[in-house]
Amino acid sequence: MRFDLQIIASWIEPGAKVLDLGCGEGNLLYYLTETKGIRGTGIERREDKVAQCIASGLSVLQGDLNTEVADYPDHAFDYVILSQTLQQVYEPASLIGELLRIGRRVIVSFPNFAHWRNRLQLLWAGRAPVSEHLPYEWHDTPNIRVITVRDFKRFTRRMGIRVVKEVAINTHHHNEQGHIVHFLANLRATYGIFLLGSGGGGEGR
Template identity: 60%
Template structure:
């Protein structure tokens, strides 16, 4: 992996390592475009992004990225089948009002899809809730219950069960420990639903 990709946030560097050079990539909720920028620069992908925040879209455009402002839940419906090689939804699934519908659309317009999200069943979250009696706040989930953009919370086990219920396959996964914007982290193999802060999944039809 190029050194510049290693300088990405740890979870994004794992996603970048899964993307083949020269492919077409759509980033849903792409933020300021760090992942798309790295993929465009170092893997020569043809990038497109969808982001709802106007300031973030402006930042992406300043970086030379092709990004449209809009609701990812609606914008994905405008693309034809198999238009992209990869559709990436990084730490945004928990903000989708219809996760199953969104994933179906991702797999309709993309040959591969990548999904990542914070694990709400990490041991620190369980302990904080047990000890305090309040909805937990962590570095991965730093909001109060009344101002969080996360309308759903899920665990790694929830996602695996969800895959079976919705009918998509998990082709590759990485369960990791990483703190927010840090470029370092570790993969968790033992008891990941208890010990991993994030899950990253390459999924297919």
């Protein structure tokens, strides 16, 4: 499983109700169901991936995550996960607001565009960065947002979103392995992962 998903999985307590947006083939949901007995639901756009998930015993809805989340009542989930999808969302602010409505906690992970390799490519080659983590050319990338760890923190402050936990990671070996970056995270991390909670106040359970 991808290293960022391993971190996310470690944040979720057994038996929790979890919504995974853009769940793909359901790796994270399957892992959490098997190891932590969570009650999970996934949302995925592609029919083949949805079918693969359902066939393996997961509850998954085929649809667009932006519209699908609107149907859920307030606090329907303990955790809502948006992993490596935020950079493809048209209206990130309203989506995150909606996720904080339906989930007690929201976990967001995204590729850090401010990683030093990206900066060097732009600076020395003068080209839009292409890397293992951002494998697309400017004309075929689904990533319509350029996000950095620092930008996202600024965003949470401006929106009044409480950051319960944050981790910056550096991954290698097809993103399966990695380590947590403590020093100069915005320069050295390939991904940022944030645990968000709605409103201020003390730490939840």
